[in-house]
Amino acid sequence: MSIQVNDRAARLADPVDVAIQVNDRAARLADPVDVAIRLRPPEHAGIAERFDASDPTPGLDVARNPHVARLLHNRKFQFLMILPNQIVFWTVIFVGLLGTAVPGLNFGAAITWYVWFCLVFVMMVVAGRAWCAMCPFGGFAEWVQRRTFWQRTQKTLSLGRKFPEGLAQFGFVLPVVTFLLLTWIEEYFNIAGPGNPASTSFMVIGIVASALIFFLVFERRTFCRYICPLTSLIGTVGSMGMVAGFRTRDREVCLSCKTKDCMRGGDQGFGCPWYTWPASADSNLYCGLCTECYKSCPEENIGLFLQKPFTSVVAPRRRRADVAWAIALLWGLVLYQQINFTNAYNSLDSWLNGHLHIPHYPNPVGYLGLIAILTLVTAGVTRSIGALCARRDVAFKQAGNFAERGSRFRAYFVPIAYGLIPVVGADYFARQLPKFFKSSPRVVPAVQHMFGAAGVHSWLYNARLLSDPRIVTTQVAVIALGTVAALWATWRITTRELIPVSRSALAVRVTTSGLVIVCGAAAAVLYVAMQAAN
Numbered sequence: 001m002s003i004q005v006n007d008r009a010a011r012l013a014d015p016v017d018v019a020i021q022v023n024d025r026a027a028r029l030a031d032p033v034d035v036a037i038r039l040r041p042p043e044h045a046g047i048a049e050r051f052d053a054s055d056p057t058p059g060l061d062v063a064r065n066p067h068v069a070r071l072l073h074n075r076k077f078q079f080l081m082i083l084p085n086q087i088v089f090w091t092v093i094f095v096g097l098l099g100t101a102v103p104g105l106n107f108g109a110a111i112t113w114y115v116w117f118c119l120v121f122v123m124m125v126v127a128g129r130a131w132c133a134m135c136p137f138g139g140f141a142e143w144v145q146r147r148t149f150w151q152r153t154q155k156t157l158s159l160g161r162k163f164p165e166g167l168a169q170f171g172f173v174l175p176v177v178t179f180l181l182l183t184w185i186e187e188y189f190n191i192a193g194p195g196n197p198a199s200t201s202f203m204v205i206g207i208v209a210s211a212l213i214f215f216l217v218f219e220r221r222t223f224c225r226y227i228c229p230l231t232s233l234i235g236t237v238g239s240m241g242m243v244a245g246f247r248t249r250d251r252e253v254c255l256s257c258k259t260k261d262c263m264r265g266g267d268q269g270f271g272c273p274w275y276t277w278p279a280s281a282d283s284n285l286y287c288g289l290c291t292e293c294y295k296s297c298p299e300e301n302i303g304l305f306l307q308k309p310f311t312s313v314v315a316p317r318r319r320r321a322d323v324a325w326a327i328a329l330l331w332g333l334v335l336y337q338q339i340n341f342t343n344a345y346n347s348l349d350s351w352l353n354g355h356l357h358i359p360h361y362p363n364p365v366g367y368l369g370l371i372a373i374l375t376l377v378t379a380g381v382t383r384s385i386g387a388l389c390a391r392r393d394v395a396f397k398q399a400g401n402f403a404e405r406g407s408r409f410r411a412y413f414v415p416i417a418y419g420l421i422p423v424v425g426a427d428y429f430a431r432q433l434p435k436f437f438k439s440s441p442r443v444v445p446a447v448q449h450m451f452g453a454a455g456v457h458s459w460l461y462n463a464r465l466l467s468d469p470r471i472v473t474t475q476v477a478v479i480a481l482g483t484v485a486a487l488w489a490t491w492r493i494t495t496r497e498l499i500p501v502s503r504s505a506l507a508v509r510v511t512t513s514g515l516v517i518v519c520g521a522a523a524a525v526l527y528v529a530m531q532a533a534n
């Protein structure tokens, strides 16, 4: 649960807030943490309904292992996770600025664009937000904000502002907007081509500077939760992962806990930087695996739980409209990045550029317009499924607040969008494969080049891991796997959430499964058409 109780989206999404006295709006706005812990007498009714489905399996608590427990209690643990990436990250910046202008031979450009994203993606699929636990952007800014590398400090170097409620309600959609902006900049300046290695450095500097500003102005990891361009992608795709995150071992203990140190911070640990209450989390969306709650809970009531793959896609009962829109937008973006290789799109882009006096691809109107169309078409199909299948005797609410999902459209759109996560994730991964298979061996001569050895004539510089036809086959196979996983997830979600509100189980199954198959087929056909283009 979010402890930022002025975050209406989180409150609406989170029934544990029933236990929280949030009547005093002024007080809430002034100090949400204080109010969040001003509890009513513990409420025990409805616990099973709220927590049962996604409660982590106790046997999968790896923190029960004494060696793991010792490691997680160690305050240097996250510092040591971040440190190696921090070294690579500053190397990327300096080598990008000062090293060779040959992109494939420049370590900064080569490691970032040939290898990094693929590695991060594998981490997401396996372990959720594992990257966030070792991320140099957030890590660096947090060191500055806390004025320490690992100690538990009380005073921070930050204005500690709260993120405006009006913006916070858009949750995962905001960072998709920053991701769209970053992607457009990257395409416009051909940063990921890779083009001029200095551009990669400037992009990385831009991200870390933004993170630093947000950490210095706002409290905790506001940047990570609401702004970071990667957070929506990592959060949604990471929900396929097998790490459920840090959750409580016994929620009854939490309901009567007076201190809520996991949220406020205790002697041994900071309050959750991601505004998550481990007792109410029903997915791994917002657990940055930072271990602070584990350290701070005086009751030793926090564990690190594993889960079956896709659990955080299928199991959550408190689905969120902002997450669903984020998935639809991310789907629109990755499809755009395939369609932009077609001659038809290139003609359109040139035509728009001619009229709008934009020097070259990508035309911002074409870019945003096509992504918006693809997003709205996806949402529109779910609306049609609702119109076709919804029971007439179910009284759906009027569409209200952004975060509510009572309307007929949202009752179908939100769960169906969650079901699409595996195919969206597979598409992002497949999109990175040509660069990885064609050019990742270049990282070795790029490292050697930093020390004055190797060059473009190194055999590794010209080596590739797969031929073009095999890359296409691999991309199609990845999409096929993602589609099968999405079909399975959609089947489970439909059974639990859509059939009860639909007139015909067969109709809703056929239409939701059909949407998944069409999405997977569209991505696969486009990969065949692209012929392993970068």
Ligand code: SF4
Pocket: 131, 132, 133, 135, 136, 137, 138, 139, 211, 223, 224, 225, 228, 229, 230, 231, 234, 288
């Ligand atoms: S949300 Fe972004 S900045 Fe924060 S830890 Fe994750 S990747 Fe890093």
Ligand code: SF4
Pocket: 248, 253, 254, 255, 257, 258, 259, 260, 261, 262, 263, 278, 279, 296, 297, 298, 299, 300, 301, 302
């Ligand atoms: S996790 Fe620990 S500190 Fe947090 S509410 Fe539960 S018992 Fe209290």
Ligand code: SF4
Pocket: 245, 246, 271, 272, 273, 274, 275, 276, 277, 278, 286, 287, 288, 289, 290, 291, 292, 293, 294
């Ligand atoms: S590990 Fe605990 S403190 Fe850290 S983000 Fe996850 S829930 Fe919050």
